Amino acid sequence: EVQLVESGGGLVQAGGSLRLSCAPSGFTVDKGAIAWFRQAPGTKREEISCISKKDGRGTYADSVKDRFTVSLDIAQNKVFLIKNNLKPDDTAVYYCTADFALDGCPSLRAYYGFDYWGQGTQVTLST
Numbered sequence: 001e002v003q004l005v006e007s008g009g010g011l012v013q014a015g016g017s018l019r020l021s022c023a024p025s026g027f028t029v030d031k032g033a034i035a036w037f038r039q040a041p042g043t044k045r046e047e048i049s050c051i052s053k054k055d056g057r058g059t060y061a062d063s064v065k066d067r068f069t070v071s072l073d074i075a076q077n078k079v080f081l082i083k084n085n086l087k088p089d090d091t092a093v094y095y096c097t098a099d100f101a102l103d104g105c106p107s108l109r110a111y112y113g114f115d116y117w118g119q120g121t122q123v124t125l126s127t
Contacts, residue, residue: 002026002116004096009121016086020121022079022096029053029072032100034079035114036070038092038123045095049081050105059108063089086125093120 008020022034033052039045049070051058058070069082079096097114 002098004098004116004118006094006096006118006121009094009123011124011126012086013126014086014088017082017084018086018123020081020083020094020096020123022081022118024077024079024096024098024116027098027100028074029077029079030074032098033102033105034072034096034098035105036079036081037095037097038090039095039120040089040092043092047109050108051079052102052104054104059105061108083123086123088125088127090123091125093122095120 003025005023006020008018012018030053033050035047035050037045037047048061048064049058049068051070051072053072067085071080095118097117099114
């Protein structure tokens with residue numbers, strides 16, 4: 001059975017940093033593609049980043065580019081999303097998702113066929 005578990009969310013001040021982790025079971029992160037989505041209250045879930053071993057580096061939405069970094073740790077079989085310079089608009093539930101049939105990451109926000117989803121981890125910016 002394939003499962004994804006996110007962790008690392010919490011309450012943080014604006015300008016602060018967090019590292020989210022995505023730990024899959026039932027597959028290895030060197031296969032397919034793994035993406036991060038987020039959903040703020042009252043909004044649609046949006047893709048913010050994707051990474052695959054084939055591509056070698058992540059892709060990012062404009063809203064997080066230059067502040068967030070996604071990485072694969074094949075030895076630990078985890079995916080990390082490092083978030084720096086957090087802003088109030090970053091308050092959301094963050095989800096990792098995977099599709100190990102993909103051959104690299106599709107264009108950001110153009111593919112909605114990811115097969116497996118985690119339960120999400122809440123990130124809240126304090127005011």
